[in-house]
Amino acid sequence: MSRGIEELLAAAVDERARSLDGLRPAAGALARTRSRVRRRRAVRHSVETGVGVAAVGVVGVALWWGGARPDAPLPPSGSTAPAPATPTPAPSPAPSSATRAPTPAAAPGLPPALPAPDDLLARVGPGWTLTVYRSVPAGADPLAAPTAHAVLAVAPDGTRYRLADLPAELGVRVLHWRAGDESARVSWGPFATDDMTTGWLDLRTGDLVTDAPDLPRAPDLPGASYLADVGDSGELWLAGVDGDAWSLYVVPASGEPRALGEVDGAVSVASVSPDDSRVAWATAAAPGQALVVVDVATGDRTQVPLDAPDGECSVLGWLDDASVLASCFDYTGDGPVVDWDPRLERIGVDDGSVARVQDIGVGDPFVPSFSHGAHTADGTVAFPAFTLTADLGMASVCANSVWSWGPDGLQEVRPTGDDVLGVGAAGDDVLVESTTGCMQGAAPSTLTAHAPGASGTATILAPVPDDGAWSTALVSWTPAD
Secondary structure: OOHHHHHHOHHHHHHHHHHOOOOOOEOOOOOOOOOOOOOOOOOOOOOOOOOOOOEOOOOOOOOOOOOOOOOOOOOOOOOOOOOOOOOOOOOOOOOOOOOOOOOOEEEOOEEEEEEOOOOHHHHOOEOEEEEEEEEEEOOOOOOOOOOEEEEEEEOOOOOEEEEEEOOOOEEEEEEEEOOOOOEEEEEEEEOOOOOOEEEEEEOOOOOEEEOOOOOOOOOOOOOOEEEEEOHHHOEEEEEEEEOOEEEEEEEOOOOOOEEEEEEOHHHHHOEEOOOOOEEEEEEOOOOOOEEEEEEOOOOOEEEEEOOOOOEEEEEEEEEEOOEEEEEEEEOOOOOOHHHHOOEEEEEEOOOOOEEEEEEOOOOOEEOOOOOOOEEEEOOEEEEEEEEOOOOOOOOOOOOOEEEEEEOOEEEEEEOOOOEEEEEEEEOOEEEEEEEOOOOOOOOOOEEEEEOOOOOOOOEEEEOOOOOOOEEEEEEEEEEEO
16 A cells, blocks of 8 residues: 555565565554445555655545535635625625635645635545645755645645644654544654654644554564554554564454464555455465455455466455455566566455456556555556556666556556656545656655546646745645545
């Protein structure tokens, strides 16, 4: 789905870095006692600050209240629609300040945003996005105090609302936000370090409250890390228990954590099924690689063999509750990627089936290693890619387009352009974080939303502030669940 967890597990996965699968962890959330099945989306958020990011699930439900269009900006709190005017020859008075629509306000280091009405958080719905800006001027010491550090809520049409300011000395990444909640699940720590704390961010005040389970910790390993949300079952956490051994835990809203067994480092990029019942990742620990699937309720695990003994399979996302989409190739040396038999495969987690569903040749989209996708609709996954040429190798290649695979085969979501840092889903839209460079010296990123079947058109959700040159700006984001 995160970069922070990948850094945490770097020592565990360096030995076989090429074989890591490509999903980000799905982000966790407030546990709920009510029973419901939620469609989840895996999403990656890339953060140049080094504090890391998380992948998140969202529910495709449009915002609706008071007769307003789902994508319309919120009216100011307490405003009322004017009554129909009675015809009169006298000129109508100018609208009062109580009924005049608010104007987005610019602030140094932030894009224009409206002030948040007092009841904003109670009225938003899935399809919105929570963003964190930590804007440092270009040329300044990256560890210098930022010009702005704030959290903003963004409506589906791109209207932004400034919620709260954040401590300048910290790096904050959002893990999950449920629409209607006044708090979001976050991790934070000293800026540009891996010393992270997990807890809750009060979106009204900016206050941070620690809330993490007491899990085992091996002396030479970092502390437990939040990994994923599993709906009514609670949250998944990863803990180093002994030497280089890691264990997966499910942490319920109440009660004691429950161990799901030891895992390898590749679980750091695991993906949760749309119904929150299972977690899956690809591992190189088995000959030829394998897909590992763990039942969250029982801890039962199965392995589906993948026929890639000298190659790699990256899990892009769950197509539905019973199958995942993987990008595979057979490494045959230093020749071009097109000679490695690149392909997309559908893996059945119940029947153990592995079916080649798409050959990738010259001119087709190939998924780079360490990439991941987003479940956008039942049977469909969106993913970043670059276009194969006859002589293109793997080294130093950045994804520069977004595609999806589903019932209609390959579909272009965002055409070739700026380098893609991550993809996600909010409602029916595919979210794309992009920048003008994905390697060293990358510029600040932009977050856009792309409607299905509308390649080439986009709604800008989180732009680079236009009041100066910045080395960092948008550092974390998550769509509302």
